[in-house]
Amino acid sequence: MSNRKKIVAGNWKMNKTYSEAITLLYEVKDILFKSKKNDGVLKIIAPPFPYLHDLHEASKGIRNIYIAAQNCSSEEAGAFTGEVSASMIKSVGANYVIIGHSERRIYFKETHQDVRKKVDLALKHHLSPIFCIGESAEDRKENEQFEVVGSQLTDSLFHLEPTEFSKVVIAYEPVWAIGTGITATTAQAQEIHLFIRSLIEKKYGKEISGSTSILYGGSCNAKNATELFLCPDVDGGLIGGASLKAAEFSEIIHSFPQ
Numbered sequence: 001m002s003n004r005k006k007i008v009a010g011n012w013k014m015n016k017t018y019s020e021a022i023t024l025l026y027e028v029k030d031i032l033f034k035s036k037k038n039d040g041v042l043k044i045i046a047p048p049f050p051y052l053h054d055l056h057e058a059s060k061g062i063r064n065i066y067i068a069a070q071n072c073s074s075e076e077a078g079a080f081t082g083e084v085s086a087s088m089i090k091s092v093g094a095n096y097v098i099i100g101h102s103e104r105r106i107y108f109k110e111t112h113q114d115v116r117k118k119v120d121l122a123l124k125h126h127l128s129p130i131f132c133i134g135e136s137a138e139d140r141k142e143n144e145q146f147e148v149v150g151s152q153l154t155d156s157l158f159h160l161e162p163t164e165f166s167k168v169v170i171a172y173e174p175v176w177a178i179g180t181g182i183t184a185t186t187a188q189a190q191e192i193h194l195f196i197r198s199l200i201e202k203k204y205g206k207e208i209s210g211s212t213s214i215l216y217g218g219s220c221n222a223k224n225a226t227e228l229f230l231c232p233d234v235d236g237g238l239i240g241g242a243s244l245k246a247a248e249f250s251e252i253i254h255s256f257p258q
């Protein structure tokens with residue numbers, strides 16, 4: 001096994017009221033506190049914006065648990081009604097921010113340029129981006145997954161200095177697998193993860209490519225996490241639906257080979 005950070009991140013999306021969110025976090029904490037297994041795995045929770053601060057406070061006391069926002073503005077500050085900036089997110093205690101999720105790219109028409117600006121602002125304000133890339137079903141049908149994933153990576157991240165790039169976590173999430181119950185096979189996941197790592201190696205060298213965590217996302221759950229996490233280039237998961245249940249999310253955290 002590599003010495004890369006192992007990470008399980010829960011993307012709660014637009015789910016849970018405030019009290020449900022607090023309850024879920026306490027349930028997860030309770031299970032993790034009792035078990036201690038895989039203490040070293042980084043656990044990241046990405047709740048909706050209004051809960052960031054309180055969940056950060058409530059998460060204290062468990063090793064290696066961090067809070068992430070699900071998005072940030074591509075603007076620094078000012079008259080952008082409804083937007084939430086990277087500096088605001090940092091100021092309430094979050095350490096990570098998901099950027100470029102396919103739901104943002106598809107429903108909110110975020111472009112490579114938009115997500116690139118978000119990455120720059122996140123890093124400026126000391127947030128680590130969890131940068132999402134992944135091809136659509138159509139792309140895969142046309143065998144264009146390498147090209148699509150490659151350009152998402154290079155267009156929005158490869159302008160970064162090596163010290164900046166080393167703070168980024170990559171999440172490979174094939175769009176056809178998100179929320180569909182169809183998971184990429186271990187062969188498909190490993191193939192793309194290795195491809196991503198090889199592009200990073202070409203640009204930033206072996207040391208940085210070898211230490212970049214690349215997560216898999218898309219219908220990852222307690223049943224398939226173990227086999228996915230056994231793939232040599234899969235360093236954990238970005239979990240949607242299955243992160244909304246404390247027992248299942250904890251089981252995924254416990255799925256890393258010891």
Ligand code: PGA
Pocket residue numbers: 011173177178179180181217218219220238239240241242
């Ligand atoms: P899913 O979502 O686990 O529900 O497929 C993953 C994600 O969108 O990050």
